[in-house]
Amino acid sequence: MKLILSLTSPYARKIRIVLAEKALPYAQEVDIPWLAETSVPDYNPLGKVPALIADDGEVWYDSPVIAEYLETQGGPALLPAERLAALPVRQTEALADGITDAAVAAFLESRRPAEQQDAASIARQLTKIRRGLAALEERLGQRKGFGGNDLNLADIAVGCALGYLDFRFPQIDWRSNHLPLASWAAQVFARPSFADSLPPPA
Template sequence: MKLVTSLTSPYGRKVRIVLQEKKIPFQLQVENPWQADSVVPSFNPLGKVPVLVLEGGESVFDSRVIVEYLDHVSPVAHLIPGEPKTRMVVRGVEALADGVTDAAVAIVLERKRTPEQQSSDWLLLQEKTLFRGLEALSEALGEKPWFLGNSMTLADIACGCMLGYLDLRLAEIDWRAAHANLARLADKLATRASFVDTLPPA
């Protein structure tokens, strides 16, 4: 199988980490979906990464759909519980972390516009969403070592990728000082080979 993604995409990083944790071999095709001549739309009509291209040529897109598929095709390191209630916890944290990432991406894109074109109301809305999301994630983690149980799940991976994106694109946000428990989680994840190997370029 082949993964089409950008090296700086936090959603693509989530998928790459899952592939590595589950020891699934894949070919990496690095693409920039923002370029006018990008080939990404040929894999995903929405023009977004990541896209997983299966052996038969079928495209699977949206990181949440991809990781759901990957967790089923390999018995190694199950990252999404099968039991409904615990599954809901993990997928809920993933959705929350991805929502914070969405807000961060929206801020980054808005800031790329000229000052006259930027909407202060839009930026404020996204910032409020981002900070509420961080607060909710911190509350969900509490003093536990992981979001669920005694080992890493997709919830922790999604949160770690989101925090890494904040460090990359919005370094002025001092989330570590505000949420020491998220900082501890991020530091623990940073020692895993899958997180080290997928660090985005500066």
């Protein structure tokens, strides 16, 4: 298998962590989708990473679909096999990915020349992030993790969303406002799969 990725992509990080937790062998091809010379559209018409080239030549995107595919490839299960039981896990994944989407959108807007930035658009994305964090804390409740005792895809997606906030928006300081998420994250971030997939310094 070959993963087409950028090392700063939180969605690609999600898949790197899934591959590491499942101990599945794969090669990495770094390809920055924003560069003129990118080959990413050859794999994903949407021009986004991650994309996974399977051993049979099939190409999978986006990250939820890749995660579903990898579930068929062995290693510890990260999703319940029963479809209805998998839905809450996928719902938390969607919530976490949505926080990431809002953070990516706010970051891209903030990179535009100052006079072209839309402050209202950034504020709207930051509100989504705030609401999303509150919803995550509620979903975690008193549980040890989003998957109960065993790490699952929801834990991985949430960890990547929070890690992306640390990377691009340290000023949000989600730990101070969400102590249960902070203590959960301290455990999860210590796993080798998370520690080994940190984005390079900005």
